[in-house]
Structures are given as C-alpha cells and as structure tokens.
Amino acid sequence: MNETMVCAVGNVATQPVYRETASGPSARFRLAVTSRYWDREKSTWTDGHTNFFTVWANRQLAANAAASLSVGEPVVVQGRLKVRTELREGQQGRVSADIDAVAIGHDLARGTSAFKRTGRPEQAAAPNRSEPGWRIRPGEAPEDAGADEPQQPFETAMVT
Template structure:
C-alpha cells in the first residue's frame, strides 16, 4: 500500500542484530470534496507506525523532520491486542519498502550515499548545531545548479545564462 501524509513524530533509530531499524508515526488525513460547500474538507486522521529497516531506516533518520510531507510505500500490518478489562486495542504498522518527500507540496535535494559511506544518523532538525541551517536544508532557490562533491561541499556545476553570456555590444553609431 502507499500512504501520503505528514511526519507526526521524531524518527527513532535502533540498532539490532539485523542492522537496525527506524520508526516514526505518519498522520494521514483523508480529504473529500463537499458539494454543498463547494470546497475540499478534511476527514478523519489516521496514524500509522512506519518501520524502515537497514539502509532505508538509516537514510530516513538524516532526511526527515516532523511535519514534512511524505509518501510511504510498504506492507500493512494490523495488530490487535486484548488489554484485559479495557477495550481491544488496534494498531496499524507499515513495513516500508520506499519513502520519499511529497514533491507536490515542496522541493527536496537528493544526496546519494555511496557504498561504504555512513549515512547521517541524527538530524538537528531545521537548524544545525550552530543555529544556522542544517546541511542540505537550504532553500531550493540557493541549491539550484549545485551538486555535492565527495567531501560534502556544494560546488557549482553550471552557470546561468545571464552570468555566462558576454554583454552585448551596442549597435549603431
């Protein structure tokens, strides 16, 4: 199944004998068109616990923050527990196969993690440790035309038409 929603909790990473896993909660709100009001209205919000194993989980911890819009594709598991004298408890979990930002609601920058490199395990959120923007979180307008070198330093890979073209010589006398 594929879910479209917003990150509701901080991503937690846990090491394990099989390589580790990350988990977070995803809020998914159904929307429908109300013909009487002639507008879109929000329906009920469902919460899913998303599990991402190994490399997917490790990359997720360095890439996602609370409130960001995501697409999550994976296998749904519904847990049912009887907690004694209280009501039965249900939980919906998703074992993720692929996760990505919802590009219909914003931009994102992809950074490939090459074999042997360590993916970031913790993220400072919207700001880095020194209070400035976290690495890779600059606005898309300032990322345009940049690539990340092997050392993690942005480098310009093309010039804009205005800066590369020579100034036109005036015509006429």
Template sequence: MNDTLVTVVGNVATSVEYRETPTGGVARFRFAATARRWDRERSVWTDGPTSFYTVSAWRQLAANLAASVAVGEPLVVHGRLRVREEAPGDGQGQRRTFVDIDALAVGHDLARGTSAFRRGGKRGPEQAMTEGPDGVPMRTPELVGT
C-alpha cells in the same frame, strides 16, 4: 507472497527514532494521513478522519530516513501493511487494534514542495555529514537507545 502492499500519502507525526540492532539499523515514526474531499455545497475542501500508522524501516532505508525526515514533512510511504491486536496489560478492557507499515520505499511528496536528492554511501546515520557536498546542511538524526 500474500503481503498486502499499500501506498499512503501523509505527514510525519513524530520524530524518527533510530536504533542499531544486530541485523542492522531500524527506524520508526508515526505517520498521519488525512482524507480530503471537495464539499460542493460550500465550495471548500473538507478534512475527513485522520488515520495514524507506525512506520518501520530497516537497514539503509532506516539510516536514510533518520538523516532526511523531520516532523510535519509530507511523505509518500510504500510498504507491507500489518494489522495487529493487543489486549491491555492489566487483562481488563477492550483489545486495541494497531496498523503498521513495514516500509519498502519512502520519499518526500513533491506535490507539496521541493526536495534535493543526495546519493548516500554505505554508512549509518551516526556518520552522516552535517553539511552536504553542495554546502547545504543535512539533518543529523537522533540516535535512540545508544
């Protein structure tokens, strides 16, 4: 296996879009990662450039993402890196490069906050409870294209 595996720390940039497919559910969202460095001269943290990725997840991971993740939340995403180039639709202009991550594991970044884990069942996000067993409200995902 020659896949390039990456682990990226950043924030959710768009809502998670969830769809059912013949092979199971798929979730997609945009993810932003900004490098930070300590500026010794000014004694402050400085933001570097922001990299954006399209993250895709399949089956149970997709359903769990759709039920658990919202825009702005800090995540750690681990998965296969995919780089692709596309020409513009009109045949004019320069080719564009896109960087995608096929997620294998995703979790909240606990260095920046707390999280409460609830073991999920074998159900899709459309069947997710609006209230967890401990009385804590759970997010209800948005279904796209249904």
C-alpha cells in the same frame, strides 16, 4: 506471497526514532494520513478522517529516513500493511496499523527536496564492466568508465 502492499501519502507526525539492533538499524515514525473531499455546499475542500500508521524502516532505509525526515513534512510511503491486535490484561484489545516500509520519499507535489546519495558499504568494489547492459549514468565521471567500453548517449523522446 500474499501480502497487502499499500502506498500512503501523508505527513510525518512524530520525529523518527532510530535504533541500532542486533539484526541491523531500525527506525520508526508515525504517519498521519488525512482524506480530503470537495464539499459542494461550502464550495471548498474539507479535511476528512485522519488515520495514523506506525511506519517501520530497516537497514539503509532506516538510517536515511532518520537523517532526512522531520515532523510535518509531506511523504509518500510504500510497504507492507500489518494490522496488529494487542491484548492487555484487564483492558480492551488495542488495534494498530503498521507499515513495514519498502520505500519512503518526500511528496514532491507539495514541495521540493534535494537528494544526496549515501555510500553503500556493500558496493565498495568497482562495478563489473563485463556484465551485459552495463553503461555509464548521466553525470558519472568519464574516468569511471571502461576505456574499451563505447559510450552510448541517453536519448530523450518528446511526446506531443
């Protein structure tokens, strides 16, 4: 597929608007992305032009974004860029840039965040332990593991 995937780093500019639609949950908010550059004459970082994008999220991402994001918070958004032109009678054409989000998260380079996993209704059934490669994640309760399934420790490597 020929899609333009983008990763935008900026601040939430408007409170997310959440709606339940016939095709499922949807949320949107505006994202302000300001470029910064080093001004050699002033020996300081300077703000450049600010671009505004409308970010659209669907399904579980919409519900989680609406519950997690507030105005002013730094976020990273990954998704498909869509540039739209709107023509209205008697007015000049208006162009908007939207991002159909695939992933949204807080920018941890500028602060901390506490992650809270949400339950997913489509995964109500127990995992299929007969699938190859199934194993326990760190922190999962041992009673969730198959009794006949050997547990392998997760290894970490130190890079020097």
